[in-house]
Each structure stands twice: as structure tokens, then as C-alpha cells.
Amino acid sequence: MQALPAPEPNPATRPHLTAIASGKGGVGKTWFSVTLAQALAAQHHRVLLFDGDLGLANVDIQLGFTPKHDLGAVLAGRVTLAEAAVPIGGAGFSVLPGRSGSGALASLPGDALATVLGGLATLPYDHVLLDLGAGLDTANRRMAAGADTLLVLVTDEPTSLTDAYAVIKLNEADAPRADVRIVVNLATGATSGQRTYTSLARACSRFLGRTPKLAGIIRRDPHVTDAIRHQTPLLTRHPNSPAAVDVTHIAAALGGER
Numbered sequence: 001m002q003a004l005p006a007p008e009p010n011p012a013t014r015p016h017l018t019a020i021a022s023g024k025g026g027v028g029k030t031w032f033s034v035t036l037a038q039a040l041a042a043q044h045h046r047v048l049l050f051d052g053d054l055g056l057a058n059v060d061i062q063l064g065f066t067p068k069h070d071l072g073a074v075l076a077g078r079v080t081l082a083e084a085a086v087p088i089g090g091a092g093f094s095v096l097p098g099r100s101g102s103g104a105l106a107s108l109p110g111d112a113l114a115t116v117l118g119g120l121a122t123l124p125y126d127h128v129l130l131d132l133g134a135g136l137d138t139a140n141r142r143m144a145a146g147a148d149t150l151l152v153l154v155t156d157e158p159t160s161l162t163d164a165y166a167v168i169k170l171n172e173a174d175a176p177r178a179d180v181r182i183v184v185n186l187a188t189g190a191t192s193g194q195r196t197y198t199s200l201a202r203a204c205s206r207f208l209g210r211t212p213k214l215a216g217i218i219r220r221d222p223h224v225t226d227a228i229r230h231q232t233p234l235l236t237r238h239p240n241s242p243a244a245v246d247v248t249h250i251a252a253a254l255g256g257e258r
């Protein structure tokens with residue numbers, strides 16, 4: 001693979017990099033990333049969503065488009081990062097597809113990944129969101145540790161909680177004192193969501209000596225499934241649904257980071 005040119009990012013103008021991770025799979029990272037991207041764009045931010053689940057196609061399927069180029073084409077030097085980004089009509093943000101047909105990107109060497117992250121930081125966006133695959137394999141760990149903010153999605157299932165704790169612990173080793181925040185998804189209500197957050201936060205403060213902040217609680221909402229089934233972003237299809245309102249609040253807090 002050919003090395004990418006890596007211009008120096010300007011710290012004053014470079015985008016805020018937010019990685020979206022979870023321990024357990026299937027807790028809503030990809031859906032949340034798409035919706036957060038759309039909510040930030042609706043709040044007048046320039047947003048790029050990078051599909052960082054490098055082995056599988058995710059974002060393009062939820063949005064119903066077929067990418068012309070992916071990260072593999074960028075790394076092979078056929079297109080630039082900017083050329084590979086696909087503007088999502090009507091949703092106000094762009095997507096950088098991460099997969100390669102061969103799945104070879106899942107084992108991308110660390111320096112290539114660092115170059116990609118460095119390249120993303122030079123693009124003209126206010127926010128770059130990284131939708132990671134479940135768990136923290138080496139590629140995920142690097143991307144999580146390279147982010148300005150790490151959002152860890154958790155649900156009230158015990159396996160989701162223990163796996164989220166493991167992710168936070170690993171990230172603490174890779175990037176001590178990083179800005180890590182918790183998003184509780186699939187909550188039955190505010191009280192149970194708060195309970196889920198409190199049990200994870202308590203474990204973190206007891207065993208890691210620090211307490212991640214709560215980024216927000218997202219309610220379980222059948223509109224989410226409906227929007228995904230129709231391959232349409234939630235804020236387009238159901239802008240006033242409970243989950244849309246919850247993600248809009250999270251976007252408002254995150255948007256203030258830049």
C-alpha cells in the first residue's frame with residue numbers, strides 16, 4: 001500500500017474527532033453515529049462520518065447507498081480522502097466508507113491507520129465521527145485512543161456493562177485522562193438509563209480512579225427500527241421521535257466542543 005501525503009493539521013481549525021465504541025456488539029453504534037452526524041449537521045456543523053468498522057459495510061447499508069470508493073482506494077493512492085467522501089443528499093453530512101471488499105482493512109498496519117487519522121484531521125470539517133466495530137481490537141484501540149472524545153455506548157444488559165467497562169479500562173491504558181463519555185442506549189426511560197450510567201460510572205471510579213461523564217440517555221424507540229428498515233436517517237423520517245430528540249440533545253453538547 002502506498003503511503004498517503006500527510007499535511008500538518010492546524011490545531012485551531014482541525015475537526016473535533018469523536019470515536020463511537022462499545023464493548024458488546026449490536027448496541028446501536030452505527031445507527032447512533034449516523035443520527036449524531038445528521039443532528040450535528042442540522043445544528044450547522046460540517047460533519048464527516050467515517051465508517052471505521054473496517055471489516056464490514058455498515059453505514060452505507062443503513063443509509064442505502066453504494067460507495068464508489070472506499071478507504072482501500074485511498075490507501076492504494078487511487079483517490080484522496082476528500083474524493084472518497086460521499087455527501088449524503090438531504091442529510092447534510094458526508095460519509096467516508098471504510099470497508100474493502102476483501103476485508104483486508106481489518107488488519108491495517110498501525111502506521112497506515114495513523115496516516116488516515118492524520119489525513120482526516122486536515123479535512124475541512126468541524127466534526128469527524130468514527131463509527132467503530134464492537135470491542136477493542138488493535139485497529140479499534142488505535143482509533144479510540146486517537147480521538148478527542150470517546151463515546152462508549154452501553155445498554156442495561158450485564159454483558160454490555162462489563163464489556164463497556166473493559167473498553168474504558170483499555171482506553172485508559174492507551175490514552176490516560178482521555179475525554180471518555182458514556183451514552184446509554186435502548187433505555188426504557190430516564191430513571192433506568194440513569195441507573196445504567198451510575199453502575200458503570202461507579203465501577204470506573206472505584207477501579208480506575210476516574211468517572212466518565214454521561215453524554216446522554218437514548219430511549220428505546222420503534223421509530224429507529226422503522227428508519228433503518230427504510231434506509232432513511234431518523235431525523236429525516238421521524239424528526240420528533242423520542243430517540244431523535246435524545247440524540248439531538250447529545251449533539252448540542254458535543255457541538256460545543258468546537
Ligand SMILES: Nc1ncnc2c1ncn2[C@@H]1O[C@H](COP(=O)(O)OP(=O)(O)OP(=O)(O)O)[C@@H](O)[C@H]1O
Binds near residue numbers: 024028032132133134
Ligand atoms: N434507541 C433504539 N431504539 C430501538 N432500536 C434500536 C435503538 N438503537 C439501536 N436499535 C436497534 O439495534 C440494532 C443494531 O444497531 P446497530 O447496527 O447500529 O448496532 P452496532 O452497535 O453498530 O452493531 P455492530 O456491533 O454489529 O456494529 C438496529 O438495527 C436497531 O434496530
Ligand SMILES: [Mg+2]
Binds near residue numbers: 030132
Ligand atoms: Mg455497527
